[in-house]
Amino acid sequence: MKILLMGPPGAGKGSQSEKLVKDYELTNISTGEMFREANRNNEQLGIEAMRFINKGKLVSDKITNEIVRKRLLRPDAERCFLLDGYPRTVAQAEALDTMLDKMESKLTAVINIVVDKQAILERMVGRRVCKSCGLSYHLSFKPPKQQGVCDACGGELYQREDDQLHSVKNRLEIYETKTKPIIEYYANRGILRNVNGMQSFDKVYEDIKKALGEVA
Numbered sequence: 596m597k598i599l600l601m602g603p604p605g606a607g608k609g610s611q612s613e614k615l616v617k618d619y620e621l622t623n624i625s626t627g628e629m630f631r632e633a634n635r636n637n638e639q640l641g642i643e644a645m646r647f648i649n650k651g652k653l654v655s656d657k658i659t660n661e662i663v664r665k666r667l668l669r670p671d672a673e674r675c676f677l678l679d680g681y682p683r684t685v686a687q688a689e690a691l692d693t694m695l696d697k698m699e700s701k702l703t704a705v706i707n708i709v710v711d712k713q714a715i716l717e718r719m720v721g722r723r724v725c726k727s728c729g730l731s732y733h734l735s736f737k738p739p740k741q742q743g744v745c746d747a748c749g750g751e752l753y754q755r756e757d758d759q760l761h762s763v764k765n766r767l768e769i770y771e772t773k774t775k776p777i778i779e780y781y782a783n784r785g786i787l788r789n790v791n792g793m794q795s796f797d798k799v800y801e802d803i804k805k806a807l808g809e810v811a
């Protein structure tokens with residue numbers, strides 16, 4: 596199974612991918628998480644990417660396509676993967692098609708999580724992320740057992756700089772102008788499924804599973 600998880604920032608892609616990758620044994624590929632991890636490890640790529648990310652801008656297509664291309668060539672991505680946060684521009688969607696063609700492979704499904712703007716803002720502003728493992732929490736909707744500490748690994752929780760209000764506005768604008776057009780791109784192929792993201796974590800997950808059952 597080869598799945599794309601789409602939706603505006605804060606829609607719940609990361610949260611849903613946690614369970615999906617376990618249940619379907621998928622290799623999780625999140626470009627945002629790859630950039631943040633590279634930054635945590637003090638890699639040049641990560642440090643440069645963070646300059647754009649922190650302002651709520653996109654990292655260039657060239658850099659992003661290249662890290663995805665390399666990642667897809669690793670053996671664990673050969674059969675099954677879940678891409679979260681990529682593609683984000685039409686140019687990236689076209690680049691992904693070229694990569695998959697070369698691998699003689701294609702996408703099974705594109706799941707689009709639909710959430711309204713007010714909920715997006717609430718979710719992003721209340722989001723807290725583990726510094727060590729990248730898991731996401733929410734101050735009100737998914738608080739950790741112990742305040743400020745990751746349930747899974749004991750790491751410290753922090754607020755992403757790009758989740759502060761000044762960057763959030765930028766990210767939503769970019770989503771509307773650059774990322775939304777991709778939905779049409781996949782809808783035309785008949786592999787797109789919209790899922791209502793304005794529900795509990797479990798209900799959204801159930802609907803994603805149903806949608807996958809229809810196309811996979």
Ligand code: ADP
Nearest residue numbers: 604605626627628648652653654659680681683
């Ligand atoms: P969210 O889950 O809130 O949408 P991500 O973790 O997916 O955020 O991405 C965080 C940031 O990383 C994006 O705002 C962008 O700056 C950068 N980024 C992630 N994926 C891409 C991509 N495919 N193309 C360009 N920039 C990206």
Ligand code: ADP
Nearest residue numbers: 605606607608609610718722732733736795796
């Ligand atoms: P994305 O990866 O799409 O940016 P996340 O999975 O990180 O989104 O979720 C954004 C924030 O919203 C997190 O704080 C998360 O805990 C919260 N969240 C995600 N899904 C739901 C939901 N169905 N109900 C309430 N809060 C949610």
Ligand code: ZN
Nearest residue numbers: 725728745748
């Ligand atoms: Zn953790």
